[in-house]
Every structure is written in C-alpha cells, then in structure tokens.
Amino acid sequence: MPSAIPQNGSALHEEPKPWDPDHLRTRFVQALSEMYRTEVPLYGKLVDVVNQVDTTTLQSRGQSLNDLPSRFQLERHGAIRLGTQQEMRMISRLFAVMGMFPVGYYDLKMVGFPLHGTAFRPQTEESLRKNPFRVFTTVLRPDLISSPKVREMATSILSTRQLFSSRLIDLIDQAETSALANLTAQDANNLITESLKIFKWHSRSSVPLETYLTLKKEHPMVADIVCFPSAHINHLTPRTLDIDAVQAGMISQGLPAKDRIEGPPKRKCEILLRQTSFKALEERVTFAGDADHAVDGTHTARFGEVEQRGAAVTRKGRELYDALLAKAVGRSEKEDKDSDKVLKEVFAEYPDDWEVLRKEGLVYFRYRVAEDKVPVAGAHKLEESVHMDRLLKEGVVTCEPITYEDFLPFSAAGIFTSNLGGEKDGGTERKLQRTEEESKRSRVQLEGLLGRKIPSEIDLYDELQTDSVKECQAFLGLSEIVLGA
Ligand code: OOG
Ligand code: NI
Numbered sequence: 001m002p003s004a005i006p007q008n009g010s011a012l013h014e015e016p017k018p019w020d021p022d023h024l025r026t027r028f029v030q031a032l033s034e035m036y037r038t039e040v041p042l043y044g045k046l047v048d049v050v051n052q053v054d055t056t057t058l059q060s061r062g063q064s065l066n067d068l069p070s071r072f073q074l075e076r077h078g079a080i081r082l083g084t085q086q087e088m089r090m091i092s093r094l095f096a097v098m099g100m101f102p103v104g105y106y107d108l109k110m111v112g113f114p115l116h117g118t119a120f121r122p123q124t125e126e127s128l129r130k131n132p133f134r135v136f137t138t139v140l141r142p143d144l145i146s147s148p149k150v151r152e153m154a155t156s157i158l159s160t161r162q163l164f165s166s167r168l169i170d171l172i173d174q175a176e177t178s179a180l181a182n183l184t185a186q187d188a189n190n191l192i193t194e195s196l197k198i199f200k201w202h203s204r205s206s207v208p209l210e211t212y213l214t215l216k217k218e219h220p221m222v223a224d225i226v227c228f229p230s231a232h233i234n235h236l237t238p239r240t241l242d243i244d245a246v247q248a249g250m251i252s253q254g255l256p257a258k259d260r261i262e263g264p265p266k267r268k269c270e271i272l273l274r275q276t277s278f279k280a281l282e283e284r285v286t287f288a289g290d291a292d293h294a295v296d297g298t299h300t301a302r303f304g305e306v307e308q309r310g311a312a313v314t315r316k317g318r319e320l321y322d323a324l325l326a327k328a329v330g331r332s333e334k335e336d337k338d339s340d341k342v343l344k345e346v347f348a349e350y351p352d353d354w355e356v357l358r359k360e361g362l363v364y365f366r367y368r369v370a371e372d373k374v375p376v377a378g379a380h381k382l383e384e385s386v387h388m389d390r391l392l393k394e395g396v397v398t399c400e401p402i403t404y405e406d407f408l409p410f411s412a413a414g415i416f417t418s419n420l421g422g423e424k425d426g427g428t429e430r431k432l433q434r435t436e437e438e439s440k441r442s443r444v445q446l447e448g449l450l451g452r453k454i455p456s457e458i459d460l461y462d463e464l465q466t467d468s469v470k471e472c473q474a475f476l477g478l479s480e481i482v483l484g485a
Helices: 021-039 041-060 070-074 085-097 125-130 148-158 166-177 185-199 209-218 220-226 243-252 315-335 339-349 354-359 371-380 388-393 409-418 436-450 457-476
Strands: 076-082 101-107 115-121 134-140 204-208 235-238 273-278 282-288 295-300 303-309 365-369 397-401
Touching (some): 021 076, 021 125, 076 085, 085 166, 101 436, 204 295, 209 295, 220 295, 243 273, 315 339, 354 397
Antiparallel strands (some): 273 303, 282 295
C-alpha cells in the first residue's frame, strides 16, 4: 500500500548517517505509522480523508501536495501512557537517541486523570524543520489512585513488566557511551525494530478479566496502562490544513468522529492547536484465565486524531487564551448553549490580525533579513538602535509566526475523555482540581526522575524569537533592534 502521506521530505534525500538523531526519528515515525495503519485500519482511512482535504485546500490556492514543506507532510504526533518511573526514565533515554527531549509539563490531575507527563520533541529550529515528530508521554501516578487495594494491585503488576528488550537497552547504552560512528547501520536498524516492540498492540492482556475490571472501575486509564505487556501507542496524528473539513469528512465517510474540535475556534490567524479524533474502537482482548483458560473480553483504547497547528502564543497570549476558554466553558455550562457557538462569541475578544497580534505581543514571530533588501540596511548602520516596526515597514526584515509545537492540557483531556468509552465527550468541561503548589511539586518530581529540567515551551519560543532578532541585528550591523513598545 502506498504511503498515504508522501514521505518525500528533503531530509530523506540527503545521505544521512545511520545514527543521525533526526534521521533515526524519521525512520522511527515511518515504521510506527506503518505498524499503526496495519493495526488500526481506520487510521489509514483518516489519513486518506486528510490527504483529500489537503489536496482540495491546496487546489483552491493553486498548489498541490508537493508544494507543502517536507516537514508538513512528515508532521504528526503520537501518545503513550507508561506505568512506572523506570519506564519513563528508559523511554527518555531512547527518545534522546532519536533527538527528542522533554518540553513542557502536563499535570493531568487538573483534568481528572492520575497521570502527569511531558512531550518528547526536537528542540532546535533545525531539527524541527527536518521532522517535528513528538510523543505526548504520560506516566501513572499511583499516589493519585484513591483505593489502597487497587494501588497495590497496579504497582505489583507493573513491577514485573519488561517494556524494553535487553537488546534495546544495550543499543541505548552504546549510543550514549560510544562514538556514534562506531555503531553500524545494522545497529540502527535493530534499534528501530526493538523500539517498535514497546509501542505494539497486544490483544492478550497480562492479567485476568477480574483484575482488569477492578482496575477499570477505579479509572479506565489505570486499566489501559497496567493490563498489557506493551505501552501500545494509543494514537497517531497527522497534521492538516483544514480541520473543519476533516471533521466533516470523517462524519460523511462514517468514521466515529468525536463531537467537537478541541482548542480555539476557527480563526483567520490560527493560534495554538486544534484537534479532533475518531473515537477509540472496542477491540477484542484475551484475558489470562484462572487455570490456563483464557477469557475473551474487550478493551477501548486506540484511536486516530488529526491536528491543525497555528502560531505559538506568548505568555500574555496564553493567559488570554486560558481566560477566554474558562469564560466560554463557564458560560456554556450556565446557559446550556451550544459550546462551539459560545466559544466563537467569547473568542471575538482575541485579536485576529497578524500585525495586531505581533504589536500587542500575543504571538511569537521568527524574523529574517529580506535577502533582496540587504543594501538598505546600510542606512541604519550608525544608529544606536532601530525599532523592528520600522525595519518591517521598510521591507528590510520579514517575519512569520512561529508554529506551536506543543499540546494543550484541556484539549488533551477532551481527547482522553472521548476515548475512554462510556464517559461524556468533552473533557474541557471538567473542573480544575489541583493547586499550583501541588503541580510545582509533581513537576519537580518528574524532573528529578528524568535527570533534567523540563523547559517550558513558552521559554523555548521566546528564545527562538530572540535569537532571530539577534541574527538580524548581527547581519545588519545594528547595535540594537527594539521589539515591542
Ligand atoms: C494523550 C492525549 C493527549 C493530545 O493530542 O492532546 C494528546 C493520551 O490519550 O494518552 O495526545
Ligand atoms: Ni494527540
């Protein structure tokens, strides 16, 4: 079957070294995507819908799929849920080999799940350009399981699970300690093959049905994490140009789409992230029997998602987003009105013009010296400082919004919830349940476990913008470029 999303990115045309992290990541995504499409055929259908929509969208602009930057077509994310701190530590080592590092802390307790996590993703502009694949990775927090009996059951089952083959652990050790040049292409192949085992689906549960049901009663997420021998990838997500059309396309083609698109409403200037998914399917599972008698049952976990990415917002921009979202949720609860309509009304307050968004410091931009305008720069050479607005007006510098590479906890909760089976769609309606203090403590715990600080995504965008301004400054020989008021 031909790949539904063409993987003809420029990163693949170069002759990359087998252990180049960006190259390994690209190979890994391709292998994972292929595996998932075989495991969940409906995911392949979703990718087809996305391709149809993107082709139509591009045609209306007089373009074709080949005109998209390679990263766009490679772009997608996945998600896994881990059981133990050891598993989290080992996965962070594996992802580092593929050039993915933790960014952003997600406290899912605030939306009612006994989990917290981070997104493993490339951090540099260069790496992101080659392939921005990221994995939303959460780990169970047994301390948040309220029943002591269930907590003990979960931790004891997980204590014997082996997610990582010894071959894989050896390869990770080697990649960390030896010169990568000493590792062979065959080693790199093995790394991909052994990695896939972590994410593979097993239709055979490692526990009896009764244990599964006890854990599920406590929290469906706990059962999903604890009862299987692998950390099955629970969804993969292509990026699209028009998520509203994909949502309509899923419905018209009979895919079990979730009720609504998460995130900001449709706008002229897209910000952050909009997501929707088809709901997880009920899959047959064989549970371990009491006396070697296997018992049939089902489990609901795996789905397909689609994302539309917009601009990264500044801290101020994020505060406005969070405030408007909270207002919209509050209003639609109180007035019992269509939540999408309310969202649209409330978000009318969020400026929807790039120049306004830039001048008000709501969105991050990447600045570049316009190549054909370089000579004009000389005019400013002796000046102490020049305002960015002036350079933009003169056409000396151009700018474009920086793409948001991360996630949104309330949207994630909406996605989680619509895929748990039986629960009400729309996690954004859940109440905030944590305190800032608690969240800070659990973040420090996760950092301790990963052995590194988890940078805030906003700080990374800020750095990217600042670096791009400095680059312009140096290139134009200016002592300072002033941004903002
Ligand atoms: C992760 C859900 C979060 C997203 O796109 O917000 C996520 C999960 O279901 O484990 O992937
Ligand atoms: Ni997702």
